[in-house]
Amino acid sequence: MNKEIIVRSSSSDVDFAILKDGKLSELHKEAESSDFSVGDILLAKVRKPVTGLNAAFVNVGYEKDAFLHYHDLGPQLSSLLKFIKRVSTGKLKDFSLKDFPFENDIDKNGTINNVLKANQSILVQIVKEPISTKGPRISSELSIAGRYLVLVPFSDRVSVSQKIESKAEKDRLKRLVQSIRPKGFGVIVRTVAEGKKVAELDKDLNNLFKKWNGLCKKIYKAPHPSKVLNEMNRAASILRDVFNDDFTGIYVDDETLYEQIKEYVHEIAPKKESIVKLYESKVPIFEKFGVERQIKTSFGRTVSTSKGAYLVIEHTEALHVVDVNSGNRSNKAKSQEETALEVNLIAATELARQLRLRDMGGIIVVDFIDMTNTENRRKLFDHLREEMKDDRAKHKILPPSKFGLIQITRQRVRPEVNIKTREENPNGRGDEIEAPIGLIDKINIDLERILNSENGTNGIILNTHPFIAAYLTKGFPSIRSKWFLEHKKWVKILPRDAYTYLEYRFKDKDGKVLK
Numbered sequence: 001m002n003k004e005i006i007v008r009s010s011s012s013d014v015d016f017a018i019l020k021d022g023k024l025s026e027l028h029k030e031a032e033s034s035d036f037s038v039g040d041i042l043l044a045k046v047r048k049p050v051t052g053l054n055a056a057f058v059n060v061g062y063e064k065d066a067f068l069h070y071h072d073l074g075p076q077l078s079s080l081l082k083f084i085k086r087v088s089t090g091k092l093k094d095f096s097l098k099d100f101p102f103e104n105d106i107d108k109n110g111t112i113n114n115v116l117k118a119n120q121s122i123l124v125q126i127v128k129e130p131i132s133t134k135g136p137r138i139s140s141e142l143s144i145a146g147r148y149l150v151l152v153p154f155s156d157r158v159s160v161s162q163k164i165e166s167k168a169e170k171d172r173l174k175r176l177v178q179s180i181r182p183k184g185f186g187v188i189v190r191t192v193a194e195g196k197k198v199a200e201l202d203k204d205l206n207n208l209f210k211k212w213n214g215l216c217k218k219i220y221k222a223p224h225p226s227k228v229l230n231e232m233n234r235a236a237s238i239l240r241d242v243f244n245d246d247f248t249g250i251y252v253d254d255e256t257l258y259e260q261i262k263e264y265v266h267e268i269a270p271k272k273e274s275i276v277k278l279y280e281s282k283v284p285i286f287e288k289f290g291v292e293r294q295i296k297t298s299f300g301r302t303v304s305t306s307k308g309a310y311l312v313i314e315h316t317e318a319l320h321v322v323d324v325n326s327g328n329r330s331n332k333a334k335s336q337e338e339t340a341l342e343v344n345l346i347a348a349t350e351l352a353r354q355l356r357l358r359d360m361g362g363i364i365v366v367d368f369i370d371m372t373n374t375e376n377r378r379k380l381f382d383h384l385r386e387e388m389k390d391d392r393a394k395h396k397i398l399p400p401s402k403f404g405l406i407q408i409t410r411q412r413v414r415p416e417v418n419i420k421t422r423e424e425n426p427n428g429r430g431d432e433i434e435a436p437i438g439l440i441d442k443i444n445i446d447l448e449r450i451l452n453s454e455n456g457t458n459g460i461i462l463n464t465h466p467f468i469a470a471y472l473t474k475g476f477p478s479i480r481s482k483w484f485l486e487h488k489k490w491v492k493i494l495p496r497d498a499y500t501y502l503e504y505r506f507k508d509k510d511g512k513v514l515k
Helices: 077-088 167-180 198-219 234-242 255-268 270-275 291-298 336-358 374-387 436-451 466-473 479-487
Strands: 003-009 013-020 023-031 041-050 055-059 066-069 121-128 137-139 149-153 158-160 185-189 226-229 247-252 276-278 302-304 310-315 319-325 362-367 395-397 405-410 422-424 432-434 460-464 491-495 504-507
Touching (some): 003 234, 023 336, 041 198, 077 121, 077 198, 167 185, 185 198, 198 226, 255 270, 291 302, 291 436, 302 436, 336 374, 374 395, 436 479, 466 479, 466 491, 479 491
Parallel strands (some): 003 247, 460 491
Antiparallel strands (some): 041 055, 121 137, 149 185, 395 405, 422 432, 460 504
């Protein structure tokens, strides 16, 4: 499998597209002006504790106060508050925690008023960016993420990613990390640490400890609120979380960004440095790699699959609803139950891709096509879990209900990627139409379906708008010529002046419309 990262830079944004065998699987958009990114640590001030919510509102510099729940304070809050007070007044200049006297853990079932007061200084970390009308969600249980490890101040616990399945490897990593971790700090071992040597882990840990020291130096006499640790630039953070040895290419259209990414890849995987390439063609990078077309066809309300089935995705404030449809797909050689299973499996694969692509979070309810066979419902459930195995967001999938619904919860830490795919109608009436760039894909899908059915034996005529007809027949090889080479069937194309831009019909030689 070819896995590539395509990086497009503009004056204000950086877009990252992750392709698997040329198919868009993830899209990340980062605005340079973003003041609140997941992972940032800020020195903030408690605005007011609210007993009824068992939470506090904290001023982090956003128009709406951030929300800090009691359960997000961390057990060692008392030690953290004492540390902040001593560092901010200049009384403590050794940030290693090895000689720092720890306080007792706070009561896990306590109340916010017992531990926090208004106008109190506190270190907080962004765990969820501002979404819709809500301010950022924060935690005072700090963690600093690296390539292989996550450093957790005021802890003594070492834990290993559950995704590492080998018990022997888990024990090896735990032993190594216990031997190198600094006193007063806990460590979480990430999945990508599997198989790594102690020297690589130690280097990563030292980098994280330097970040902690740099963060603490900024606390002294710092104003409230102020950012004391900036999550690394998005290019590095994306690579840190997704990059592995499977990637075959990273293409960047900006020279400065190219140098940054090349330097970071050299640091984390020197043997892979050669896959980072500067893209210098005059054709926009997203067009060259087919990303622009896929964006237009993947973000609408209706999403077609290559097999004719399609998803309808509706959004509300509280949840997302996805309806699975078989479209014009039919296969007379199979029973209705087999056809339903086949369509559902195709839809499940596309659904897993859509969740990652749009970064949909919260509650997702999926209405698959009804199946009566219990074994088939289990196959669908197992297939969906397998397809979502690589999803980095925390998620949970419930088995199909009696009504054939599957419910999914998926962690949402950033606003959902929402791209407008409809365009202004060129007829000048002011209404909007589906993006024309996806029309050829729809024609291809319909043509393939017709050719695979018995309807394809009686000659095929395509009626379409003159502009579309010209596009399909121009040049060599034209799109029509490619159809002939692939399917060994000639499609006669007849322009129709009365048709709208996106209107087309397939007919047989007798003029009967093929569906």
